Amino acid sequence: MGKTKQLLIKVLMLKRIFLLIVIFLTTFSCQKKGCLDPNAVNLDTAAEIADNSLCLYSDFKKADMLSNICDNYILPAYTNFNDQTLLFQDLAVSFTENPTIGNLEILRNQFREALLAWQAVSFIDFGPANVILLKTQVNLYPMDTALIKENIALGNYNLESALNNDAKGFQAFDYLLHLPDLNDQEIAYYFTTNDQVKVYLQDLANNLVMNSQYVVNEWQSYKTNFKNNSETNAQGSSTSNLVNGLCAYFETYIRKGKIGLPLGVFNGFSQQEMPELVECYYRQESLPFAIAAMQGMKKYINGTSFVASENRLGLDDYMNYVGATQGASPLSDVITNQIDAIIVSLEELNDPLSNEIFSNKSAVSKCYEEMQQLVPYLKVDMTSALGVLITYQDNDGD
Numbered sequence: 001m002g003k004t005k006q007l008l009i010k011v012l013m014l015k016r017i018f019l020l021i022v023i024f025l026t027t028f029s030c031q032k033k034g035c036l037d038p039n040a041v042n043l044d045t046a047a048e049i050a051d052n053s054l055c056l057y058s059d060f061k062k063a064d065m066l067s068n069i070c071d072n073y074i075l076p077a078y079t080n081f082n083d084q085t086l087l088f089q090d091l092a093v094s095f096t097e098n099p100t101i102g103n104l105e106i107l108r109n110q111f112r113e114a115l116l117a118w119q120a121v122s123f124i125d126f127g128p129a130n131v132i133l134l135k136t137q138v139n140l141y142p143m144d145t146a147l148i149k150e151n152i153a154l155g156n157y158n159l160e161s162a163l164n165n166d167a168k169g170f171q172a173f174d175y176l177l178h179l180p181d182l183n184d185q186e187i188a189y190y191f192t193t194n195d196q197v198k199v200y201l202q203d204l205a206n207n208l209v210m211n212s213q214y215v216v217n218e219w220q221s222y223k224t225n226f227k228n229n230s231e232t233n234a235q236g237s238s239t240s241n242l243v244n245g246l247c248a249y250f251e252t253y254i255r256k257g258k259i260g261l262p263l264g265v266f267n268g269f270s271q272q273e274m275p276e277l278v279e280c281y282y283r284q285e286s287l288p289f290a291i292a293a294m295q296g297m298k299k300y301i302n303g304t305s306f307v308a309s310e311n312r313l314g315l316d317d318y319m320n321y322v323g324a325t326q327g328a329s330p331l332s333d334v335i336t337n338q339i340d341a342i343i344v345s346l347e348e349l350n351d352p353l354s355n356e357i358f359s360n361k362s363a364v365s366k367c368y369e370e371m372q373q374l375v376p377y378l379k380v381d382m383t384s385a386l387g388v389l390i391t392y393q394d395n396d397g398d
Contacts, residue, residue, distance in 0.1 A: 037320060038311070060321040062230040065303065065313040066238050070223050072305040072312060077120045077296070078219060080306070082212040084114040092205040096198040099191035101184045108177050108283075115139070115170050115280070119292035122253065123300065125245035127226065128218035135253065136162075137211050141171040142277055148172055152196045159207040168204050171280070176201055178282035233387045240388050243315070247379045248392040250297065255371040258290045263357050263364055273361075275354035284352035291346050298339045315382070324385035326377060331385060335377050342370045
């Protein structure tokens with residue numbers, strides 16, 4: 001009787017478990033799935049679970065997408081970048097005229113704001129920016145500190161020459177405003193007693209403004225061609241330029257430049273860490289700039305307004321329109337979620353990154369792996385879905 005009773009108890013328990021499973025599945029299945037994309041013609045506001053694979057779109061208007069990205073992201077982001085460089089230029093003059101510790105700190109703070117503004121436009125790597133190779137003039141690192149010292153000492157340099165690209169831009173300011181082995185008082189005194197370095201700092205600021213102003217001005221005429229060149233996705237089209245510029249910059253200058261190189265991923269067989277290759281090595285603050293770049297990319301891809309954060313027509317909607325998926329999920333969601341995962345992994349790190357790659361290398365490696373995972377989503381899945389041919393070459397062997 002004891003064994004029979006135990007058997008009955010087990011049967012009753014199994015029945016209860018089965019009943020709970022049925023109730024759970026019934027409850028879950030009763031939650032309505034539907035399209036929650038506001039740009040779709042069948043937006044279902046009553047849906048409780050988003051399934052954008054169900055979304056239907058009218059004929060996708062690439063011209064509208066390009067106009068939105070241009071007017072609501074590119075132009076205001078470049079204007080902000082130019083405004084921040086102009087303010088930096090003014091404060092550089094104030095500092096060189098009165099090199100106090102207080103003015104040094106004010107200039108450093110504006111340096112940070114201007115560099116954050118650069119991150120939001122850095123991946124717009126086509127059109128006017130590509131004409132003057134803006135990224136190599138504005139934020140090339142590591143710096144050639146020996147060349148900077150030589151330029152200051154001789155006072156004979158041409159900042160418009162490519163030979164001086166690694167002796168100017170944001171990373172030259174990083175070096176000059178955070179001179180190693182000197183405290184703030186000593187840095188202020190260095191500027192007080194050295195007219196050549198004052199001139200060099202002002203010339204660097206003028207050169208930065210000249211380049212930011214050039215791009216802002218050129219976009220006023222270039223924007224018409226950008227918006228109208230929407231008939232095809234072939235090489236040279238606006239969609240091709242937009243996608244290729246984005247993919248190339250992320251792969252080479254964010255994934256590789258900001259994390260991979262300092263981590264030692266590309267340092268041959270040894271994989272030896274190279275901390276001196278981090279962005280803003282002398283300021284000892286790198287992570288906010290990487291986070292800002294990823295946040296800007298997310299807005300750019302999703303057609304989000306730079307100023308108002310309104311979600312409008314973007315590459316995400318274009319991917320939804322063509323039914324692009326990765327696995328069982330809409331590709332646009334996969335890309336957005338992966339960018340979010342990268343931002344989270346960056347936020348979990350601590351500055352200075354040059355120390356973190358030693359003291360917390362597993363977390364930095366995880367961050368790099370998250371970035372690496374985004375590469376095929378952008379470079380393979382997105383380009384294939386949109387019919388865009390990759391026109392740049394990557395020789396990383398990855």
